[in-house]
Amino acid sequence: MKPPLLASRIEATMHLIPCPYCGPRAEWEFQWGGEAHRPRPDLSADDATWAQYLFERRNTRGPALERWVHRYGCGQWFHLVRDTVSHEVLAVYGVEDRPPDLVVEPTP
Amino acid sequence: MRSGRYSAWRLLREGLSGHRGWGPAWRSPEPQRHYDVVIVGGGGHGLATAYYLARTHGVRRIAVLERGWIGGGNSGRNTTIIRSNYFWPESAALYDFALRQYEQLSRELNFNLMVSQRGLLMLAHTPHDVELGRRTFNAMRLNGIDAEWLDADRILSEVPSLQPSRFPILGGVMQRRAGIARHDAVVWGFARAADSFGVDILQGTEVTGFRTDATGRAVAVLTNRGEIGAGAIGLAVAGSSTQLADLAGFRLPVTSYALQAFVSEPLKPFLDTVLLSPATGCYVSQSDKGELVFGGALDLFPSFAQRGTPPILEQVVAGLLEMFPTLARVRLLRQWAGCVDVVHDSSPILGPTPVPGIAINCGWGTGGFKAIPAGGYLLAHQLATGQPHPMAVPFGLERFSTGRLIDEAAAAGIAH
Incomplete structure (x- = not known):
């Protein structure tokens, strides 16, 4: 029997991400868009505040609040609660919504 | 060396006597109550730091804490490449220092x-x-x-x-001088040499917190094996740097x-x-x-x-x-x-942290293995003298507020 092509084998083991508009789709259609809920500082903020906003990261180990975009699909932005150790998607919510109750929102 | 000096003559002698005289390459001691320097992270960078602290700076009471086993993190997970083909002068100086050390370390450490x-x-x-x-x-x-x-x-x-x-x-x-080196041998060579200077390598020792004194200076490391006092603390934990910084109470520009x-x-x-x-x-x-x-x-x-x-x-x-x-x-x-601990400008973070008493070596991202001798040497200098080595000055945390980044995004050759 002809062995399956590498590509189809990989498709079968692909991590699925639930787009709120398109349903579960393969991970390579999506792009991680950074940590969620980081309020932009006022333009008059000092250098240290801007440095914090631009560079410092929560870099959560475990359930993290993230922005994602369905880049090669509908192109819509949305939020995920994703475990950065198991890669399990714990919740999906809209781009303008607050995070669900299952996680305590960390400080920005 | 507790395990004795390795040589062709020694190999012949041990071979003739049934290989019963080698001895372990490093000890597994019980933690002491206090050390002059405690290094968190028993990978290449942490063990090299301990080695240079002992050899170059004469510090005697040093411990290396490792949650798992030495060399079990990124030191055991890389592709063993050594090179110094970087773009900016600051990076070239840093990585070529490491490459020059690699060129002679086998002899220096008596370990191939x-x-x-x-x-x-x-x-x-x-x-x-x-x-x-x-x-x-x-x-x-x-x-x-x-x-x-x-x-x-x-x-x-x-x-x-x-x-x-x-x-x-x-x-x-x-780059003809670039190449590969055996990753485990780098870890084991530094571990054996550090142990011969009396460095305590504490495997299975997980850091659960830090204790600070009234002035806010970190003076002890809390571990699953009890509290360990420290004159100075160095962090060399790559991808887990953020989690240790969380325990100590500061933030890093690391993902x-x-x-x-x-x-x-x-x-x-x-x-x-x-x-x-x-x-x-x-x-x-x-x-x-x-x-x-x-x-x-x-x-x-x-x-x-x-x-x-x-x-x-x-x-x-x-x-x-x-x-x-x-x-x-x-x-x-x-x-x-x-x-891997990726930083916005793809350059490492070396130097003091916002918490007095704690210095850090992280942010090597996708290229930490090649830099092990440099990272160890420079963190050792920081811990021993309280000042960054001139080679490490451009790589301090303050570059993220001054804006003087050292953008080496192209240096890996692969888009990271």
Whole structure:
């Protein structure tokens, strides 16, 4: 029997991400868009505040609040609660919504 | 050395007496109540820090704390490449210092690091690659780093196994002094040498917090084996840097990603250099055992999983086959990922932290292995003197508020 092509084998083991508009789709259609809920500082903020906003990261180990975009699909932005150790998607919510109750929102 | 000096004569003598006299290469001591310096992280960088603290600065009471076993993190998960083909003078000085140490460390540590300076060739597949490659080549020469520009004919005669098809080869930058070293030997060599100076290597010791005094200075490390007092604390934990910084109460400009690596089944020798192909997204070398050791880009989203995702696996394997189509039937023996600490400017963070008493060595991202001697030497200097070494000054945390970043995003050759 002809062995399956590498590509189809990989498709079968692909991590699925639930787009709120398109349903579960393969991970390579999506792009991680950074940590969620980081309020932009006022333009008059000092250098240290801007440095914090631009560079410092929560870099959560475990359930993290993230922005994602369905880049090669509908192109819509949305939020995920994703475990950065198991890669399990714990919740999906809209781009303008607050995070669900299952996680305590960390400080920005 | 507790394990005695290694030599050909010693090997002969032990061989004749049934190999019963070697002794362990390092001890497994109980933690003491207080050390002059406590280093968190028993990978290459942490153990090298302990070694240089003892050897260069004469510090005697040193402990290295490791949650798992030494060399079990990124030191055991890299693709063993050593090189110094960086763009900015600050980086070139740093990485070439490390490469110069690698060139003589086997002798210094009395441990064979199996350094093989087989060269690293970065291929140019398009006119744009040629321009960028020439730019890298010129920058390296200006920085005093050895570099050669090879044209396509020269490359195909030096690496006759290359079979470019969709990605023609137009030239490439060769650093002859680059190559590979055995990753475990680097860890074990530094561990054995540090132990011979009396450094306590405490494996299975997980840090759960830090204790500060009334002035806010960190004075002790809390661990699963009790509290350990410390005159100074150094962090060298790569992808877990953020979690230790959380325990200490400060934030870092670090995001942790998975970086995958792959090993094929062993093949007859056909590749005697390290090849890097930015356009196909793959770099590869052949180990002494004949296995192809290769890797490529970072995984697409932050991860602490230490395992890779299929899209990048597919991309990297496809890149290898673009260079060597005849490998299509070769099977993978192993695949794994390390948890790498990526910083916005792809340069390391070396120096003091916002918490007095704690210094850090992190942010090497996808290229920490090659820098082990430099990272260890510079963190040791910081811990022993309380001041950054001149070579480390540009790499301090303050660069993120001054804006003086050292952008080495192109230095890996692969888009990270």
